[in-house]
Amino acid sequence: MKLLLPLLGCLAFTLSLTEGVMVCYFGSWAVYRQGDGKFDIEDIDPNICTHLVFGFAGLGQDNKIKVLDPWNELCDNYGKCGYDRFNALKQKNTKLITILAVGGWNEGSAKYSNMAADPAKRKKFVDSSIELLKTHGFDGLDMDWEYPTQRGGKPADKENFILLLADLKEALHANGMLLTAAVSAGKATIDPAYDVPGMAQNLDIVNVMAYDLHGAWDTYTHHQSGLYAHPEDTGDNVYLNQDFAITYWIEKGMPANKITQGVPLYGRCWTLKNGDDTGYYAPAPQPGAAGQYTRTPGFLGYNEARIHVITLLFGLQICEGILNGWTVVNDPAMNEPYIYSLEHGRIWCSYDDEASVKTKAEYAKAHGLAGMMVWSVETDDFKGKCGRPFNLIKTMVETFTGTDITPGPTVAPTTRDPDAPTTKPHTAPPTPPSTEDCLKPGINADPVDCNHYWLCSLNMEGGYDANSEPCAPGTLFNPNAYICDWDHVVCAIPDICPNECA
Template identity: 50%
Template sequence: MMWKALLLLLSVSTLPLIEGAVLCYFESWAVYRLGDGKVEISDLEPALCSHYIYAFAGINTDYTIRVLDPWADLCDGGGRCGFDKFTAMKNVEPHLLTLLAVGGWNDGSALYSQMAETAETRAVFIKSSIQLLKIHNFDGLDLAWTYPTQNGGAPHDRENYVHLLRELKEALEAEGMVLTVTVSPTKSVIDEAYDIPGIAQHADLVTVTTYDLHGSWEHHTNHHSGLYAFSEDVGSDLFLNVDYIINYWVAGGMPEKKLVMGVPAFGRTWTLDSIEEHGYYAPAYLPGMTGPWTKTEGFMAYAEICVKQAEEGWTIAVEKGCNEPYTYQLSSSKIWCAYENHDSVTLKAQYAADHGLGGVMIWSINDDDAHGVCGGRKFDLTSTLADTFNKAKR
């Protein structure tokens, strides 16, 4: 029995240090994109991130974990073996941790809320999750049930979420695995959904999605991941900036060393109503045109943005008192896009280090310039984020 205890101790000791984490999400559906938008697991650079996180798995109606895209994720029946290829990056970078993310906005809250209600149903989910992680050599789970009590959830999710985290943590730690969680940046959601000290007690790292703070669902332009409030922000818009959100989580009881700040490798776009107004709060009642690879209105990957900027007629600007760029084209499309670039990512990484945060996160690495089509340096945003943060933490 002593050798079993020793093995368990050694496996638990491999848990990552809280400080200095660089989390990189990979969207499994990026393999279906066309042209330079297509990103395979083989395109990733294993040494770039401390944690690579595969998005997403889901949940079945019997509360077991669900493989959402068996053909892409598994090897069965001639599949693409996404899970196994992803965790095989550790053959190149032995210190890398590979995690599987479970949840996401599209998965909703209803089934997670039901699963978390009782110890029995939670045990079903936890057991099946660990089995899947072990089969495919993952190092842990990222719980991306980001909106307890929201999106089909129930009020008791707040308490049950912490029960789930406690039991998940115990089960994963016994296998030498880690538990990270992804949480909302929205003040009203934080107040209703999260017992922050309870979350802090059981999660290894807590990633705040500090982006998508504005978008084409609003009928005026604004930056979706501003580090600080814009001078004309009023009311609840004063809550929609990275600095406010990070400080709100810390004030609520989250230790800085466990907190991970999210940075987007994508932009949010609008179609301007008039070419005469093209700063913040410019009227814009329609989303921007779709990018050539992501094909989503109101959204463009960083690689799509920088390719577009090589065309004529694009202006790049930074609003007074702000750090992040926006770009617009008035001659034909009237598109306006808020995004991150090399300089703004540098500032965000420095901010995270200066505030003693445990890590930074990029969503998602496949939206970065994966093939070096813009500046010649592959994954420039992710590399800049990691380099700046790690140097500042030393």
């Protein structure tokens, strides 16, 4: 009977996919944002996603899975219990599936390459992952290695990634858990990095990150998540669209019903060189100004924009931009809008709106995909300033399933599983005095070195334990956004990282 229960658990997960999958990633660092951009676990609506993915855990030097922000994610030493609170959302919707993502852009590739190449190191990672997932009540693991063979990886990663996935699948399925992965949409990454048939044998869901296809790393405007190619696309740009990516994954051997089509809940933005050309392929050598919430040049959440009016800065939604001197354009050659303003810094942003996410959900359904995926839940219009809260996510769900979203069943207090994780009451401790490395608990910038940041946790002696976390090659720590970001993006912020950006 003990052997049968895990198999029944996996079967239940599989059957739920027939209703349509909505995978929602949660960027946990959004809790550090300011004002209306701050987003914590309790801001998540547990009834709009079938799968919630907590981003991110990492990989330690000991090859065990690593909690990247212990103060925010664990209960120890006055921590905020993020993992347990995240999984407690299942009390509000018993059908909800919670997954812990490991990796992400900040983590880079080199240490995953080293771990995957050694059976003993893989076992350490797998065993520690199962232990962490079970301790906090997660239902699966999302492997977000960005990317095998690249960013410090080795050619052997393509084969070793499959060995790692096979080990994870065996252990996770034995415990009734899912194994998913976030994967690239770019042909230049797919070809060297992925043995697609091998991945198909081991993964339950494949989340295709069909966004960031263009951005401020280009010196011209384009759509970051176009469903189809633009008529003027040539060369490798003809591959940089969602239709090519989804079709290519299927052609290389991934079953369509395992694929979710990723949609961004944010815009990629440029600063136009001049006001003479405001369309696609317009010269734009600089990123757009950072938003007041996400505070990253070239990036605006759907729920923000930053407008420059002489010396006055004020926030508004991208969806409200047209009311504040912005122009919204729906190019007849494309299915997605872009927005620009010549009066407010010559900013130009490509993004998705209600109409375009509906079109993408229709595409996913017509092509027999498992469903949709979003990065990330906290940049949808979660406060409902432009209509109903989380409208983009809800629109995709309703389009794909053909039904309106209804609240899921909750756990009755008398029947709640006694082994389910509980939310430990958070007691605010006395604030310790600042140290050279730690001004506050959680993520802290190093004022003289942007190649890393400090993770500061309270200790039992009433002080801080500081751990240095390196940024991956090609990235620097952005002290405004609390993440390691592209080095050219960080260097576009005035008075940031003078040693690295000189």
